[in-house]
Amino acid sequence: MVIADLLGVARMAAITLDDDGRIAHWDDTATDLFGVGRREAVSRPLGLLLRLPPEVRGVFEPEIFGHVWCGACTVPRVDNGEPVEVAWWVYPIEAGAPCGGRNAPGDGNRDVRVLALAADLRRLRTDGPGVTIGDQPVEAPDGCARRASGARLLRVEPVLATPSVEPASAPYAGPFAARLAELMPGVGAAMSEWLASRVLGLGCPAVSLGVTVPLPIVPYTGRATPVPNPGSATSRPQPSQSSRPDATRPPPDPSPCPEKGLETMAVREPLTYLGEAGQQIGSSLDHLQTARTLAEVLVPRLADYAAVELLECVATDSAPPAAQIDETTQMRRVAVVHNDEPGRWDDAVPAGEPLLLPPANPFVQAMRTGRPVHIPRVGAKRAAELSALLGDRDLRPLFTGRALLVVPLIARGRVLGTLKLLRKPDRPAFGDLDLAMVDELARRAALCIDNGRLYRREVQVAEELQRSMLPDDPPDVAGARVRYRYRPAEQAVNVGGDWFDAIPLPGCRLGIVVGDVMGHGLTSAAIMGQLRTAVRTLAAEDMRPARLLRQLDGLARRLGEGYLATCLYAVYDPVERRCTLANAGHVPPVLVSALGDSRVLPLPSGVPIGVGGEPFEAMEIEVEDGAQLVLCTDGLLERRDRDIEQGLAELRERLVDATTDLDLTCDSLLDGLAASTPADDIAIVAVGFDGIPKDDVGTWSLDPEPSTVPWVRSQVAGKLAEWNLETLTDTVQLLVSELVTNALVHGAGAIDLRLIKGLNLLCEVYDDGADLPRLRHADATDESGRGLQLVSHLSSRWGTHRAERGKVVWFEHDFPRPRPPG
Structure with missing residues (x-):
């Protein structure tokens, strides 16, 4: 088997297990092969995660560690259950012990770990070397033969060898050994020739556990192309010339130059890192979380210590970034990440600490000039100066002998803060490639921090606008009690135009209104404020509910086409003990009697405000003392798993035998019906009818x-x-x-x-x-x-x-x- 040919055709999934049998490493090829991501796989037993057959699962148990094994089995993909036939190569990676498990004689309590290489067996059969299933054991060079009982043995037929050729006189043994020496330079010529003869003679993997060499595995380039259906006419494989005894096999394609492959990997790796790091940095709209993520992606890949320090006005989002930086500019350290022992710098450079930096230091210099400041090696004298600039703490151990890089965070032409990086003395200073990558990540992070700050400001503006247009406290009126609750949507884009109000009317009457402007955002909140003001003005004229809705509809149509809203208006007379209601396309209310029975009032639905062309009808009901009326918006009732009708039925059921405490009623409805992260605003108004004594x-x-x-x-x-x-x-x-x-x-x-x-x-x-x-x-x-x-x-x-x-x-x-x- 030619290793380069095998690895060049079939992507190999590299999986490592710790000494407890749990997954420690899971790469992207394993994700494509088995259908489960890295986050879900790490720290779980491999056998249980992949539902391996019992005869194969035992190979990965801690008591079997140290055994060399290769084989094949069929497992269902985790995501869709599709069967996948998998080829396995399993090796122990315990240092100094080529064979023997945890319980081997003389083993002691050594930590034995396992490396497992997996590939799609169908691709090996169609695109790679020939693969068969046999019953012969796999032998390591030292004679330590192990195979799980009942497991199928995987045999890879040599690409360039025939079974009848003696190993000593094999014509391909020399080129194969030379190729192995190129791929594994630490093995040596003698070991390469021995490995080549074993592979060509046995047709199965031969592994030397006495040396440590880098595995020649190609980088991950995406999911493999699906294997064609063997039964289809277009994809049926044509017989190769080598399958006929009298055919002359064409010469194989020349392998790519190793130098070009390594050069490609050297270029691709930084780009892959930048792409993944940039994706993580831009995954949050919280500007402080973005700063913490920036520090986390840089350690330990590019630095051993990373700290993000933002201007105080940016960290607290109290004002736009300052146009000029001087000694009076206040800053705040918002993120600190390092790979020293836990708690090493918690007291010396705590996160969240306010800072006031003197003008003569590299941190202010980077912000003033807009260019990074790089000190390849901080000497003892310079370390003392930096420590003195940052306060009364002794920070010399943090700087002495280390490489220091200070990068300004600039977005939209304004300085937001700095990124401080340090490397330990055993690492080289920051090179040109390091500087380019840090600069790129700093630019991305600065823009994300500024976007998060602006998004936070938009959220605050929308919420403040909406809350300023809603009533603060329920009014005190004779003969009735009013309580309400309001919960805005989780995101600013979903902040809508839900409004509610309780309006004292002449004659000790009470006007109750609940509405919902169609759409979301600042425009809807502004329309809501206009409609609420209009309702209060019209209610002061003591209009009956149906007439009030007609007037409101005409006003909305005069204001513009986008003024659409649902609205429910009710008037309660505590002397007559009557309630008159009219509806404009809103969710109907629920009436709870004094005995605890609840029912949805069958109001004429009407059309939303702003549509026009249809009359509004009023409904008058008599209410007894002790009854309750509950009004709400659709955000309380409608969820992904529940429509409005189902939510209305559940609301009525929850109001059966409702308590007389309206605050408890509103809180229980929010806790029981509202989603944990509501996608729409929620408004609830509960009214208790007490009446005025005759x-x-x-x-x-x-x-x-x-x-x-x-x-x-x-x-x-x-x-x-x-x-x-x-x-x-x-x-x-x-x-x-x-x-x-x-x-x-x-x-x-x-x-x-x-x-x-x-x-x-x-x-x-x-x-x-x-x-x-x-x-x-x-x-x-x-x-x-x-x-x-x-x-x-x-x-x-x-x-x-x-x-x-x-x-x-x-x-x-x-x-x-x-x-x-x-």
Whole structure:
């Protein structure tokens, strides 16, 4: 068997096992062959990972270590279960012991490790040397023959030899031995001739375990081309000329020059390293994690110590990078990686430490000039100077005798910080290739750090914009309790336009709104703010839910085509104990009765806001005291494994027998229904309906006559005495007189008065007049216009709004403050 020919045709997977039988090395060829990545394979038993047959699995057990074995078996790929016929070459790599396992006589407790080479047996049969399965044992040069019981023996037929040729007179023994000497220069001519004769004579691998030589394995170049289907007409292999006895075999193709192969590998290896390191550096949008990854990929490949130091404004993302660097520029060490003993530099150069660098040092010089600073060997005097510049710690052991390289981190023309690299005294200084690779990785890392900083700023802007447009605390209203929760999406690109609000309305009523702007990002958050402001403005006009949605839809269509949103608006009246709801394409709410039953309210779905062309319908329901209403956005219900209908059903089930504590209800819904990393915003509003007791409400229907005014004053005084609010009698009587008189003058028909004791004292006067009163300045000669000025001055708040027929004028008066004891 010609080794170069075999390795040039079939890619060999190199796997090493530690002394416990677990995988210590797993290369890319093994990933292609068995369908499992390096991260999943390392530290796992090889036999269990690949589901090897029992007769083969024993070869890789610790008690068999030290045995030379080659064979073949069929295993299923880990990723898809496709069977793969694998050829194995297994060798111990224990230093100083060519044969013998862990329990061999005189072995002691030596650590025996195993090297396993694996290849696709089908490719060896079709593209490489001839391969057969036999029953003869494999023999090592020292006679240590081992083979697992029941395993199939792999035999590789020699490419250039025939079985009938004697080893001593084989015409190819000389060239084969010379080729082995080129591939393994440490073996020697005598050993090369002996190995060549064994291989040509036996047709099986012959391994000398007494020497250590580099294995001539070609570098990984990607997954092998699939083996053609032997049954297809186009891929059926043609019989070679060497299969006919009378045919003359053509001369083999000349092997590539070893010098060219080594040169190709020398060029390819740095490029492969740069590609893999750059991929790791750019794998995170966290600028601090990117800095740590930069230090990790450089040790130990290019340095023994790596530290990344960023400007304080960049590390904390508090301001853009500074335009100029001087002695007042603050920095922070964000990452330290080294290959010394653990904890060696933790106290001397801790990560996260703030720094203030003097101007005369190579670190500031690199940032000012934008060019690396390389000191091939730091002497004792220079080490003392560097140590003194960095504080009161003795850092001379860190610098003395080592090569120092300081590279500035520059992105978009601004300096972000520095990368500091050190090599131990036993390593050479940084060469031109090292400098080029470090410079390339520093440029990539600086751009990734700046991108991460900008992305973080975008996330903060989006979240701050959205949170500034959402309510802070639920309002305190009479007859109802409100709690809500909001959880933004995990990434800035997914920050959406979910909004919610609870709006106190006249008459102790409560307006509840939940909406979701279609789309994500800053634009959706800005649209959400506009729509929320519009809802609050329209709700202040005491519009019924269906009319409010019509007005909001018209506003959205006037603002632009992208103003699309779903919205649900409800109004709760704690006096009448009724709730009126209207929906614009939003998720319907769930109503929980006082007995614990839950149901999804069958609201007319409607079309989203901004679509237009369809009317909105309202639904009015009676609610009992102790009931709850839960509204949410689709981010709570919809996940990859669950659609909205399934999420709505699960929401209803979780609300059965819900606790009266609304905070616990909201938290349990978030914990039970929301995804751990939500792809969309989540908003939840829970409302508890308590109602206002009937004894705290007084109503009177008045005749539109002047004699009504003194009569209603006495009625109001009696109700205030009943509520123990006698101290407010004079003021409230005066305010009631003004409102009733205004209704007699400007109204028409019947007049109604309602007095409600809630969180404060509310008085409402209704009349049939169409004109709304307005506050104006009265001159000294005017005979009217001073009534509303009096109401505005004596009440804590007043207002007016239209009713279905007529108008309502109201005022609120705070309760008297309790007197301090004593």
